[in-house]
Amino acid sequence: MELIRRLLINRDLIKTIADNRDRLYRVALAWCGDAALADDLVQETMAISLQHHAQVRNPGCMKAWMHSVLSNCWKKHLRQMRPDMDIDDADLASDHDVEAACSEQEIVECVRRAILKLPVGQRQTLTLVDLGGFSYAEVADTLDIPIGTVMSRLYAARQTLQKMLTRIRSSAPDNTRFLRRVK
Amino acid sequence: MSHSKQSNDRMLHAYVDRELSSDEKQTVLSQLESDEQWRARACDLQRTKEWVQFSFENEMAPTRTLPRINHFTWTGRTIRLAASVALSATVFVAGWVGHGLHEEHNAQATLEDIAPESRHVILHIGESSEARFAQLLKKTEKLLSEYSARGIEVEVVTNAGGIDLVRTAASQHIDDIKRLISHYPNVRFIACARGLERLRKSGQDVSVVDGVYTGEAAADHLIQRLTEGWTLVTI
Numbered sequence: 001m002e003l004i005r006r007l008l009i010n011r012d013l014i015k016t017i018a019d020n021r022d023r024l025y026r027v028a029l030a031w032c033g034d035a036a037l038a039d040d041l042v043q044e045t046m047a048i049s050l051q052h053h054a055q056v057r058n059p060g061c062m063k064a065w066m067h068s069v070l071s072n073c074w075k076k077h078l079r080q081m082r083p084d085m086d087i088d089d090a091d092l093a094s095d096h097d098v099e100a101a102c103s104e105q106e107i108v109e110c111v112r113r114a115i116l117k118l119p120v121g122q123r124q125t126l127t128l129v130d131l132g133g134f135s136y137a138e139v140a141d142t143l144d145i146p147i148g149t150v151m152s153r154l155y156a157a158r159q160t161l162q163k164m165l166t167r168i169r170s171s172a173p174d175n176t177r178f179l180r181r182v183k
Numbered sequence: 184m185s186h187s188k189q190s191n192d193r194m195l196h197a198y199v200d201r202e203l204s205s206d207e208k209q210t211v212l213s214q215l216e217s218d219e220q221w222r223a224r225a226c227d228l229q230r231t232k233e234w235v236q237f238s239f240e241n242e243m244a245p246t247r248t249l250p251r252i253n254h255f256t257w258t259g260r261t262i263r264l265a266a267s268v269a270l271s272a273t274v275f276v277a278g279w280v281g282h283g284l285h286e287e288h289n290a291q292a293t294l295e296d297i298a299p300e301s302r303h304v305i306l307h308i309g310e311s312s313e314a315r316f317a318q319l320l321k322k323t324e325k326l327l328s329e330y331s332a333r334g335i336e337v338e339v340v341t342n343a344g345g346i347d348l349v350r351t352a353a354s355q356h357i358d359d360i361k362r363l364i365s366h367y368p369n370v371r372f373i374a375c376a377r378g379l380e381r382l383r384k385s386g387q388d389v390s391v392v393d394g395v396y397t398g399e400a401a402a403d404h405l406i407q408r409l410t411e412g413w414t415l416v417t418i
Contacts, residue, residue, distance in 0.1 A: 018249060025244035030235075039245050046249060050411075111238040129200055130235040136202055154200075155193055161231050 013053045016062045017046055023063075023132060024070055030127040031074055033116040041077065045070040067132055068142045071124060078120065107168060114164045122157035125150055192224060199228045249412065303336050303413040305405065311344030313355065319348070319418045320359050327367045335369060338408070342375035342401035349374050349395045352388040364394045375401035 024045055028038035048069050049062075056065050115123055121143075128139045129150075136154075140147040197203050198211045214221050304326060308319050319339065326337050339348075347353040349360060349372055363370050372392070377400045379389045391397060409415060 014249075021244045021247075022242070026239040026242045029242055030239055035245065042244050043246055050249065107234065108238045111234050115235065115238075126235065130232050131239055136197075136200070151193055151196070154196055155189070158196065158228060158231050161235070162227055165231060165234065 012059055013056070013062060014050070016059060017049045017053065017066065020063055020066050021046065024066060026131050027067065027127050028070060028074070030112070030115050030131055031120070031123055032077075033112065037077070041070060041073050044073045048073070063132075064134065064138045064142050067128060067134070068144075071143060074124075107165075110164070110168055111161070114161055118157050118160060121145075121149075122153045122160075125153040126157040126161075129154060191221070192228075195221070195225050195228055198225065199232055302330075302334055303408070303411070305338045305340055305408055305413050305415045306418055307340045307342075307401075307405065307415060308345035308348065308418045309341070309343040309401075311347040311353075315345075315418050316348045316354075316356055320356055320363070322416075322418065323370065324363060327363070327370055331367065331369060336371075337367075337369065338371045338373060338413075340373045340375075340401050340404060342378045346374050346378045346382065346391075349391045350382075350388065351390045351392060354392065357392050360392045361394070371396060373397075373399070373401065373404060375399075377401070 021042060024042045025038055028041040028045075029035060032038055032041065045066060049066050053062070056062050115126065118126065124143060125139055128134045128142060129136070132139075134142065136147050136150045139145075139150045143150075194203075194207070194211060198208065203211060215225060306319055306323055306326075308315055323337060323339055326335060341348050348356060351357060354360070360372060364372065372395045374391050374395050374397045376397055379391075379397055383389045405415065
């Protein structure tokens with residue numbers, strides 16, 4: 001019966017792993033900004049998760065654990081790119097001008113670029129909360145940082161994004177003001 | 184920005200992230216009712232959060248298959264290591280398949296139900312039965328001969344009484360097993376390490392046919408293979 005129990009748990013965990021694929025991908029894409037790399041990171045995460053899921057005693061913790069694995073894969077990738085950098089403070093963003101050419105239809109791309117311009121630590125925290133749907137405590141566990149750091153990173157990240165969005169709105173052609181002063 | 188405003192903003196962040204306790208939420212809601220600036224900031228925060236979510240909500244991972252773990256490569260060395268059977272836990276398989284292990288009809292039906300696209304098949308036996316051994320070897324050869332072209336890999340896993348299939352002191356199929364191993368590079372016979380250890384402790388000869396893999400408990404191996412998506416057939 002122990003074997004049956006192990007197998008049933010195993011099958012549930014595997015389903016959980018598969019069910020988290022798209023969520024992991026969205027988070028990975030937000031972190032790295034590259035679809036192919038995000039896919040590779042997710043595949044690596046899933047491979048590690050399949051090999052080591054026995055470490056997770058509580059199936060309810062699988063989602064958070066997998067995002068921890070993703071975070072480690074991402075950090076490993078960053079270290080390979082720049083071995084000497086401080087990952088938490090690193091800003092590997094492209095030099096794209098976030099506000100350039102942002103029409104209403106391009107806000108999505110602008111938001112993505114703005115997220116990529118955030119320091120890695122802020123980027124991870126913001127996306128785990130907003131895309132991963134994690135609580136502050138779960139993010140603290142996932143990234144192995146104090147909960148106060150989660151809150152301060154989140155605050156800083158959103159401040160940056162809000163400023164960017166404000167600039168986009170103010171610079172975009174205003175199609176809503178049709179009234180002109182008439183004598 | 185003043186410390187007070189920063190503190191208020193952090194409270195609003197926690198509010199939009201549903202991180203506040205009931206009392207804290209009540210405080211924030213009261214403040215929102217009476218303070219237009221608070222409402223504006225809360226609205227901005229919520230909108231920022233939703234833009235982030237919206238910017239990725241249609242993204243789907245391009246790769247839809249689970250990665251294969253510990254993929255077995257059929258090199259000459261591993262083929263020599265690989266070999267005949269050790270069959271895994273009867274109870275385990277009966278539980279997984281969901282029907283009786285000893286019913287001939289079920290075993291037949293299970294084999295026939297192998298999906299054409301299945302490329303990785305485990306044939307498992309946990310009972311010492313000459314009739315079942317013969318049936319197992321026949322089915323193994325059938326799979327190998329009919330589906331080798333599509334790259335099928337077959338593992339014959341033995342445990343408990345099924346280990347007799349590959350024990351040189353008990354098997355009547357040594358030549359058949361050797362022939363399959365030498366003829367098909369894509370077959371692997373496995374004897375349960377725990378089962379062999381039990382036999383050894385009871386004073387029995389645990390020598391197995393050359394090429395039979397004996398390094399792992401059958402149950403652990405089956406779980407691993409099922410995790411990787413292999414199709415399990417009970418004999």
